[in-house]
Amino acid sequence: xxxxxxxxxxxxxxxxxxxxxxxxxxxxxxxxxxxxxxxxxxxxxxxxxxxxxxxxxxxxxxxxxxxxxxxxxxxxxxxxxxxxxxxxxxxxxxxxxxxxxxxxxxxxxxxxxxxxxxxxxxxxxxxxxxxxxxxxxxxxxxxxxxxxxxxxxxxxxxxxxxxxxxxxxxxxxxxxxxxxxxxxxxxxxxxxxxxxxxxxxxxxxxxxxxxxxxxxxxxxxxxxxxxxxxxxxxxxxxxxxxxxxxxxxxxxxxxxxxxxxxxxxxxxxxxxxxxxxxxxxxxxxxxxxxxxxxxxxxxxxxxxxxxxxxxxxxxxxxxxxxxxxxxxxxxxxx
Amino acid sequence: xxxxxxxxxxxxxxxxxxxxxxxxxxxxxxxxxxxxxxxxxxxxxxxxxxxxxxxxxxxxxxxxxxxxxxxxxxxxxxxxxxxxxxxxxxxxxxxxxxxxxxxxxxxxxxxxxxxxxxxxxxxxxxxxxxxxxxxxxxxxxxxxxxxxxxxxxxxxxxxxxxxxxxxxxxxxxxxxxxxxxxxxxxxxxxxxxxxxxxxxxxxxxxxxxxxxxxxxxxxxxxxxxxxxxxxxxxxxxxxxxxxxxxxxxxxxxxxxxxxxxxxxxxxxxxxxxxxxxxxxxxxxxxxxxxxxxxxxxxxxxxxxxxxxxxxxxxxxxxxxxxxxxxxxxxxxxxxxxxxxxxxxxxxxxxxxxxxxxxxxxxxxxxxxxxxxxxxxxxxxxxxxxxxxxxxxxxxxxxx
Numbered sequence: 032x033x034x035x036x037x038x039x040x041x042x043x044x045x046x047x048x049x050x051x052x053x054x055x056x057x058x059x060x061x062x063x064x065x066x067x068x069x070x071x072x073x074x075x076x077x078x079x080x081x082x083x084x085x086x087x088x089x090x091x092x093x094x095x096x097x098x099x100x101x102x103x104x105x106x107x108x109x110x111x112x113x114x115x116x117x118x119x120x121x122x123x124x125x126x127x128x129x130x131x132x133x134x135x136x137x138x139x140x141x142x143x144x145x146x147x148x149x150x151x152x153x154x155x156x157x158x159x160x161x162x163x164x165x166x167x168x169x170x171x172x173x174x175x176x177x178x179x180x181x182x183x184x185x186x187x188x189x190x191x192x193x194x195x196x197x198x199x200x201x202x203x204x205x206x207x208x209x210x211x212x213x214x215x216x217x218x219x220x221x222x223x224x225x226x227x228x229x230x231x232x233x234x235x236x237x238x239x240x241x242x243x244x245x246x247x248x249x250x251x252x253x254x255x256x257x258x259x260x261x262x263x264x265x266x267x268x269x270x271x272x273x274x275x276x277x278x279x280x281x282x283x284x285x286x287x288x289x290x291x292x293x294x295x296x297x298x299x300x301x302x303x304x305x306x307x308x309x310x311x312x313x314x315x316x317x318x319x320x321x322x323x324x325x326x327x328x329x330x331x332x333x334x335x336x337x338x339x340x341x342x343x344x345x346x347x348x349x350x351x352x353x354x355x356x357x358x359x360x361x362x363x364x365x
Numbered sequence: 366x367x368x369x370x371x372x373x374x375x376x377x378x379x380x381x382x383x384x385x386x387x388x389x390x391x392x393x394x395x396x397x398x399x400x401x402x403x404x405x406x407x408x409x410x411x412x413x414x415x416x417x418x419x420x421x422x423x424x425x426x427x428x429x430x431x432x433x434x435x436x437x438x439x440x441x442x443x444x445x446x447x448x449x450x451x452x453x454x455x456x457x458x459x460x461x462x463x464x465x466x467x468x469x470x471x472x473x474x475x476x477x478x479x480x481x482x483x484x485x486x487x488x489x490x491x492x493x494x495x496x497x498x499x500x501x502x503x504x505x506x507x508x509x510x511x512x513x514x515x516x517x518x519x520x521x522x523x524x525x526x527x528x529x530x531x532x533x534x535x536x537x538x539x540x541x542x543x544x545x546x547x548x549x550x551x552x553x554x555x556x557x558x559x560x561x562x563x564x565x566x567x568x569x570x571x572x573x574x575x576x577x578x579x580x581x582x583x584x585x586x587x588x589x590x591x592x593x594x595x596x597x598x599x600x601x602x603x604x605x606x607x608x609x610x611x612x613x614x615x616x617x618x619x620x621x622x623x624x625x626x627x628x629x630x631x632x633x634x635x636x637x638x639x640x641x642x643x644x645x646x647x648x649x650x651x652x653x654x655x656x657x658x659x660x661x662x663x664x665x666x667x668x669x670x671x672x673x674x675x676x677x678x679x680x681x682x683x684x685x686x687x688x689x690x691x692x693x694x695x696x697x698x699x700x701x702x703x704x705x706x707x708x709x710x711x712x713x714x715x716x717x718x719x720x721x722x723x724x725x726x727x728x729x730x731x732x733x734x735x736x737x738x739x740x741x742x743x744x745x746x747x748x749x750x751x752x753x754x755x756x757x758x759x760x761x762x763x764x
Contacts, residue, residue, distance in 0.1 A: 186611030215611035224591030
């Protein structure tokens with residue numbers, strides 16, 4: 032394990048993800064120190080993107096857990112059987128009393144009312160379980176029921192991400208894409224929108240100004256009203272980063288941010304990452320294949336192969352590691 | 366020839382026409398951007414006042430009397446409301462709902478329980494509008510919740526099932542709904558000054574529905590440009606990316622179902638109060654399908670477009686086709702003798718061909734103008750990339 036003096040923003044403990052018979056990520060312990068740029072590298076199919084998706088809340092880990100800012104955020108669901116049992120208690124009690132009322136010979140109206148109430152309560156609980164408001168989740172945690180996080184929970188916790196194959200909202204403008212990224216920052220509700228309250232108007236105009244700032248930050252000035260699909264490839268990558276930054280994350284996950292770029296574009300991207308780190312104080316974790324990027328800007332490199340962590344450390348150390356060379360070039364290369 | 370076709374079909378895109386209209390459209394656009402709600406209300410007011418007089422002129426005057434036309438407009442307003450609501454679910458959130466008429470039925474039956482001799486109640490119409498909308502919204506959430514994990518085709522099939530279940534329940538729960546006969550004798554709305562609306566005078570209904578449509582449009586425009594509207598679009602574009610940007614896709618989709626359904630509930634209450642008799646047969650799949658066709662033909666995702674599309678489709682299907690028989694008889698066309706059979710246009714019942722014409726219109730539309738009659742900028746860009754590039758080239762050549 033690392034003995035870095037800085038506290039880790041992100042720590043995975045014994046993280047394993049299995050798809051049927053395939054173990055994509057096997058027992059990975061790794062950490063991302065605060066304020067660093069860390070890279071995750073490895074040959075194709077090594078499990079890098081799977082690890083990313085587990086961290087971002089897209090997949091539940093098969094075992095192990097993730098700690099973010101010292102708090103456990105993703106885990107295998109624990110004691111989740113308790114939740115449906117809890118759902119059933121209300122309707123079951125009401126249903127049983129309906130039966131009791133029928134046996135006791137109370138009027139049909141009372142029995143029907145109790146049955147109806149049982150149905151309404153059941154439906155209400157089902158809605159609650161799918162909407163999962165914070166107080167509901169907190170209550171469950173207090174009862175020892177641990178549910179895995181969903182992607183939006185991870186964004187709320189402070190993790191922003193981009194995708195390996197760009198996933199912008201293609202038919203929305205650049206500004207709108209960034210505004211969607213700010214979703215969690217905005218406090219307006221639909222009623223505010225319908226009534227156009229002062230709060231709503233102020234928030235909207237501030238949000239639009241901030242979206243314009245983010246677009247300028249990634250050098251997309253003047254493209255505010257362009258549809259995302261009409262932007263050139265490199266700009267789409269930048270827009271994805273702006274969208275992720277707009278959610279004010281503490282940790283930014285970048286999945287192959289320079290894939291398909293020419294050397295000068297890659298150079299500009301690296302400068303952007305350095306600026307994000309120094310000016311915004313973000314921690315960055317990136318998956319990258321371009322070794323110039325990895326060796327050029329990373330403080331720390333983690334190497335995965337066949338789902339397992341095979342090396343970790345400063346770029347120079349990793350480059351000299353025999354297991355890494357072996358993983359990339361084969362046994363004969365050593 | 367091709368150019369002619371294009372100038373007819375893409376009237377708004379003809380560059381010379383556009384250049385000529387530019388000063389007017391520009392100032393109109395800036396105004397409507399700055400004062401969106403005001404321009405919607407003004408637009409609706411203008412349309413509402415002008416419509417009853419347009420139809421006094423030929424060729425419309427030959428079809429029906431002014432009273433019949435206005436009666437038709439009031440009914441068309443119901444479908445405009447329905448199309449606006451479905452546009453939220455299908456056009457904005459991208460959830461294909463084939464059972465939308467269920468919420469229309471729920472709104473109508475809410476009014477039946479609130480103000481009919483059958484239920485023995487007589488609550489005033491206006492609060493029942495809200496109640497109907499809320500009941501429908503509740504059912505929107507109930508029916509939406511089980512479908513949250515479904516997408517595309519699967520979602521369409523499940524909603525189709527719901528759309529069938531609701532009328533079947535109303536048909537078979539005889540004790541509560543009077544079965545196939547439906548509920549009749551609903552009380553008509555009343556206002557303090559004008560008193561109870563009369564069945565013979567369509568004007569109060571016409572004005573009421575115009576106000577409801579204007580309100581719905583203002584609300585929908587405002588929601589569309591808010592956090593929720595953007596979340597809907599994001600979910601439509603890419604659900605996974607939307608979730609990864611912090612959007613709770615569950616609540617977002619449920620809100621789309623609820624708001625779409627509440628508009629249908631509003632339309633249902635108004636419908637029940639207007640026709641005063643409802644039966645489960647008025648809310649079948651054909652209604653759901655008609656509304657969907659209106660949304661698609663009008664231009665998915667565009668509030669004005671959808672409203673106009675619904676209005677045009679309704680007028681064609683229920684007014685023009687109805688009057689077509691009389692109109693063709695007037696023309697005194699000689700029967701065409703084909704030896705085997707004789708085609709006598711005067712004896713054709715055009716109303717029977719309603720769905721054939723629908724089908725043809727839809728096919729033609731998808732081939733020539735897939736974005737709908739009045740698309741929004743976004744969808745036009747999505748479906749007409751090549752054309753725009755061509756047009757740009759054309760302009761370069763001309764310049």
